[in-house]
Amino acid sequence: MNENLQKILDEAKTRIAAAESLEDLNDIRVQMLGKKGRITDVMKSMRELPPEERPAFGQMVNGLRQMVEETMETRKRLLAAKVREAKLAAETIDVTLPAKAAGIGHSHPNTIALDEVERIFVGMGYEVVEGPEVEKDYYNFEALNIPANHPAKDEQDTFYINPDVVLRTQTSSVQVRVMEKGQLPIRMISPGRVYRSDEVDATHSPCFHQIEGLVIDKNVTFADLKGTLALFARQLFGEDTRVKFRPHHFPFTEPSAEMDVSCFKCHGTGCRFCKGSGWIEILGCGMVHPHVLEMRGIDPEEYTGFAFGVGLERISLLKYEIDDMRLLYENDARFLKQF
Amino acid sequence: MNTALSWIKAYVPDLRCTAQEYTDAMTLTGTKVETFHEYDKNLEKIVVGQILSIDKHPNADKLVVCQVNVGSQTIQIVTGAPNVAVGQKVPVVLDGGKVAGGHDGGPMPEDGIRIKAGKLRGVESFGMMCSIEELGSSRDFYPDAPESGIYILPEDAPVGADAVEVLGLHDVVFEYEITSNRVDCYSVIGIAREAAATFRLPFVLPEVKATGNDEDIHNFLEVEVKDMDLCPRYCARMVKNIHLAPSPEWMQRRLAASGIRPINNLVDITNYVMEEYGQPMHAFDYDTIAGHRIVVARANDGDTFVTLDGQERKLDHDILMINDAEKAIGIGGIMGGENSKITDDVKTMVFEAACFDGTNIRLSAKRLGMHTDASGKFDKGLDPHTAMAAINRACELIEELGAGEVVGGVIDVCAGLPEEKHVPFNPEKINKLLGTDVTEEEMRSYFARLDLTVNEEERTIVCPTWRQDLLREADIAEEVARFYGYDKIPTTLPHGEATAGGLSLKLRVENIARSVAEFAGYSESMTYSFESPKVWDRLRLATDDVRRTAVTIQNPLGEDFSVMRTLPVNGMLTSLSTNYNRRNKDVKLYELATIYLPQAGEVLPDERVQLVLGSYGEGDFFTVKGVVEEVLGKLGITGRLSCDPACGEPFLHPGRKAVLSVNGTVIGYMGELHPDVADAYRIGERVQLAVLDMPVVTRMADFDRKYQGLARFPAVRRDLSMVVPHEVLAGQVEETIRANAGKLLESCELFDIYEGSQIAGGFKSMAYAVTFRAADRTLEDAEVSAVMGGIVEALGSLGIVLRQ
Structure with missing residues (x-):
């Protein structure tokens, strides 16, 4: 490279290195490489050379141009990064400022509890079945082994529409409707509203929810009932939950039981929550009474089954430690948004 | 049913257990003990004392100083009791002992009251003479106790003996929950028989002696x-x-x-x-x-x-x-x-x-x-x-x-006495029902404890007449189960044919509606299914409105709970009102509320779930309309939602209400609450309501999705800026555009609407973006212009002109 070209290169490098902004750099590019730039001028001056020198000279100028361009590119990247950095620094936000709420609504605690229960039983192959709330007396009582004049039918408990139609007092009525279809085996749960003539207070509501469960198959045993409900309790209340079955009486099951779960607050040592007993009463259950099967034309010698009924509010009140049942039907937004 | 343990022991003399042991054991065999009360709870170091002398207290008129022989020693006790006399025998709590409560008979502290020696107005006292209330009891149990003062023990009470024993207070009373099938257990004898069987002890029913003189x-x-x-x-x-x-x-x-x-x-x-x-x-x-x-x-x-x-x-x-x-x-x-x-x-x-x-x-x-x-x-x-x-x-x-x-x-x-029932005895069947392996011998031992006998010839179990609950083999299985122990029965899972399980379409659709509503900011509410007929007036229903015919409860808790709801908005409005009165801002609620519509010729009503959206504060009619469209969209209901202002709901604002339909099928209604109704519910803000009839929506739901190729050719957008007569509805404008746009139309969206000073009275300005696209080619300007010409002409017939 001749001296002149070397001088241009040195000068360019010096100026490029000194450039502090992309604008400066652009000015240098125009002055060096632009139409009237120094290097362009040198290239133009090639015409004045003898033809045999031109190729070598041209190569040299091109080499110079390339070197200047590369130097410029390197500097440009550096300056661009600086600019980006400064921009980012200027854009810093206070991430601790409050969020802009998405304002998503909340499910009712009863629904959350029911979804849990449904998930557990659907996982075990149970179908979720519904039935009418305004129900024939027959399905609610007689077909469940509660004949006319049984104390459970007493008007003080049951809302009557007319002598033959009631507001169902238990979702067990759906058992009968499912058995009536005659398809065996049966594995179902039936959630829904039930009605009892109880005045509204902290622990009573004339309208509440129950989940009925029914399994009918060959060789279903009381041990199966225990195993199923123990699994249910562990899934719902936690793996370390223990269950206790106590004899009880329901007209449509025999043998019958009530199931307690170990208190999930104190884990069985006794606390205010479980009234010191370490146990919480959670549901009623039993083997389907043979007469109930017979009434639906199912031979109790061939088929057996178990049934259980659990109060949904009982679960949601316990699980979420809600101390007043009225809160569930008041729908105060401050209450609902806690779920 | 409450019974003292001492009474049970009269028939089960060998019974020895703590109150808690008794409670647990009896509950596990089916005689549930709800609670128990120990009469000697918190009674410690209480002996029979005899008052030897009574002297005046030197510093107090109402106090006296007694010397009391408590057996091992004589101690000085200061008392204010009005009824003490020399020679009396009284219960005395010694230094460091405990009594159950105060002398006033008020509520008893959980841990009783500790008594310590100390000075009363300067005179030392080493114990306390007790009233019946301090001993945790009452005059109901000890009618001879004075209304106020020390309980006086019988003269033959041995000095220094355990006064709690003398008073018979080493006893527990149990409260049972007896199930309705066990009529025999509504008696002390019945419970005692269960206790004997539970603890495997002899049951001793004393023979009743013959009575009567020689008359007849x-x-x-x-x-x-x-x-x-x-x-x-x-x-x-x-x-x-x-x-x-x-x-x-x-x-x-x-x-x-x-x-x-x-x-x-x-x-x-x-x-x-x-x-x-x-x-x-x-x-x-x-x-x-x-x-x-x-x-x-x-x-x-x-x-x-x-x-x-x-x-x-x-x-x-x-x-x-x-x-x-x-x-x-x-x-x-x-x-x-x-x-x-x-x-x-x-x-x-x-x-x-x-x-x-x-x-x-x-x-x-x-x-x-x-x-x-x-x-x-x-x-x-x-x-x-x-x-x-x-x-x-x-x-x-x-x-x-x-x-x-x-x-x-x-x-x-x-009229004749009932006979003992004979129930077949089949141990294998019992084990098969229970999932157990209890031996026949073991079963027989349970029966013997319950006075059930086995008739070997018939191979039946003979049930005593007081056991009215034993009728068939399942009942016998329960007897085996409760004495074998429910806790000892194994835990297994049913095996047998697998079942698929799952939710019905109805429930799946409801769950989708739920999740859309929640993502749109609505929280779920639940309200009672019954209400007062007065609701119909509050909602301004006409006197002949069919919804005034309801399923009526014969024995309601009161008028407020007397009819099954025929429309789902009262519960929602009541909940919104509660929130409004509690100053909660911007409340959005939804409910999946069942309504109960009487059906001619049917015994049972038609039960229909309604999705109700209700809100006040943030959002307007169109926000709610958007939520309704989202619900429908998620359910695969692709037909356009059309709103017809000719909605008959009297509880809605006459100018802000609509019947909702898709492809000509009515699916519900929506609108702003009529201010009169808002007043009646005491809600001071505009309320938006929407109601979808879920059975209809469920029928239309479609979860079958088919992929449509993504557009590869560019779209052509044309804007229509128009002056529209005031009474022409946006729905009509859009309908006209769509009807005349042909199959190249991709979308038609309103992007501006204005009514005011720039526009002549009786008119409004509306601007639509109309987008065309062909799947297989780039559209020519000319063909789009031709279509646009047709649209403008059709709009013209509605009195609409393009803005210059």
Whole structure:
């Protein structure tokens, strides 16, 4: 490279290195490489050379141009990064400022509890079945082994529409409707509203929810009932939950039981929550009474089954430690948004 | 049912256990103990003391200083009790001991009250003499206790002995929850029999001694039962030369523990036997029985009768009466009459122990509004055998207590006694039902403890008549299960044919609606299904509105809960009102509310779930409309939602309401709440409501999705800026554009609407972006322009002109 070209290169490098902004750099590019730039001028001056020198000279100028361009590119990247950095620094936000709420609504605690229960039983192959709330007396009582004049039918408990139609007092009525279809085996749960003539207070509501469960198959045993409900309790209340079955009486099951779960607050040592007993009463259950099967034309010698009924509010009140049942039907937004 | 442990021990003498052990064991065999109360709780270091001397307190007028012999020593006690006297024996709590409560009988502290030696107004006191309240009891149990002051012990109480023992307070009372099938356990004997079986101890039922003089009751009294269906057994015995007196302490205490106030020996014996055997009895004054004849017969409709509480009762044909030769003297199984009740002057009395039809007693008691101890026992349906056992036991007690002279013989009118039931005994089947492997021998040991015998020849189990709950093999299986132990039965899972399980389409659709509503900011509410008919007026329903015909509850809790809702908005509005009154801002609620519509010719109503969206504060009609569209979209209902302002709902704002439909099918309605209705619910903000009829929506839901190729050719957008007559609705404009845009139309969106100073009165400015696209080519300008021309022409017919 001749001296002149070397001088241009040195000068360019010096100026490029000194450039502090992309604008400066652009000015240098125009002055060096632009139409009237120094290097362009040198290239133009090639015409004045003898033809045999031109190729070598041209190569040299091109080499110079390339070197200047590369130097410029390197500097440009550096300056661009600086600019980006400064921009980012200027854009810093206070991430601790409050969020802009998405304002998503909340499910009712009863629904959350029911979804849990449904998930557990659907996982075990149970179908979720519904039935009418305004129900024939027959399905609610007689077909469940509660004949006319049984104390459970007493008007003080049951809302009557007319002598033959009631507001169902238990979702067990759906058992009968499912058995009536005659398809065996049966594995179902039936959630829904039930009605009892109880005045509204902290622990009573004339309208509440129950989940009925029914399994009918060959060789279903009381041990199966225990195993199923123990699994249910562990899934719902936690793996370390223990269950206790106590004899009880329901007209449509025999043998019958009530199931307690170990208190999930104190884990069985006794606390205010479980009234010191370490146990919480959670549901009623039993083997389907043979007469109930017979009434639906199912031979109790061939088929057996178990049934259980659990109060949904009982679960949601316990699980979420809600101390007043009225809160569930008041729908105060401050209450609902806690779920 | 409350019973003292000491009473149970009378029949299970070997019973030794703590109250907690008893509670747990009995509960696990099916006699559930709800709670128990230990009478000696927090009673420590309390002995029998004898007052040796009483001196005035030097510094206090109302206090005295006593020297009290407590056996091992004599201690000084300062007291303010008004009733102390030298020589008395009293309960004394020593230094460091404990009493259950204060002398005022107020609520007792959980851990009792610790008593320590100390000075009272300068004089040392080393203990405390106790009132009955301080001992955790009351004058109900110890009627001889003074109204205020120290409880005075009997003269024969040994000085220095455990005063709690002397008072009989080392006892526990248990409260049971007896299930309705175990009628026999509504008695001390029944519970004791279960206790003996539970603890595998002998059950000792003392033999009732023969009673009566050499006279014969048949010479004094005649009994006739006219309605044996309502009274299958009537037993009567007589007692003469009655000597009324308080009953002995042991009887008073057992009754008090059971929650029955002691009165006198006759009343107490009747109550005692009722608790012991579960058999209510009644006593008549013999001298008031006209003709000395008892006739058991139905009342006549419209008869009246004064019961022994002085109340006049209205009778009917289904109420069974106890009559004498002239008049009614008692309502059978419910309450005796004033005219024949035992008074202090009674000389001769008739004991009645009868068995009445349980159902009839329950229904009669309900009609009469009288729920007595007796009716509460009878209505469960008693074993007629018990009547005779109980009446003889009562007479035994009469003789034992010296309460009178029992007349010989018994009148027994009986329709026949029930026989023992024989239930097949099949141990394999029992094990198969329970999932257990209990040996036959083991099962037999349970039966023996329950007085069930095995008839070897028939291979049946013979059930005693008091076990009315044992009818078939499943019942026997329960007996095996509860004595084998529910806790010992294994835990397994059902095996057998697999089932798919899952939710119905209805529930899946509801869950989707739920999640869309929640993502749109609505929280789920739940309200009662019944409401007041007044709601219809509040919602401004016309008098002939079909929704005023509702499923009506015959026996509601009150008018506010008397009709099943026929439209789902009242609950929502009530909830919004609650929130508004509690100053909650921007509230959005949804409910999946069932409505109950009576159906002509059907026994049961049509139950339809309605999705109700309700809100006040943030958002307007169009926000809610957007949520409705999202719900439909998620359910695969692709037809466009159309809103028709011709909506008949009277509770909505007349200018801001719409019937919602898709492809011509009505799916619900929406709108802003009518201000009159908002006032009625006391909501001071605009309320938006939308209601979707879920059965219809569910029918339209479609989860079948098919992929459509993504557009590869560019779209052409044309804007239409128009002046539109005020009365032309956006829906009409859009409908017209769509109808004339042909199949190249991709979308048509309103992006500006304006009414005001720039626009002539009666008109509004609207601007739509109309986008065209072809799937297979780039559109030519000319073809789009041709289509646009057609659209503009069609719009022209609505009086719409393009803006210049």
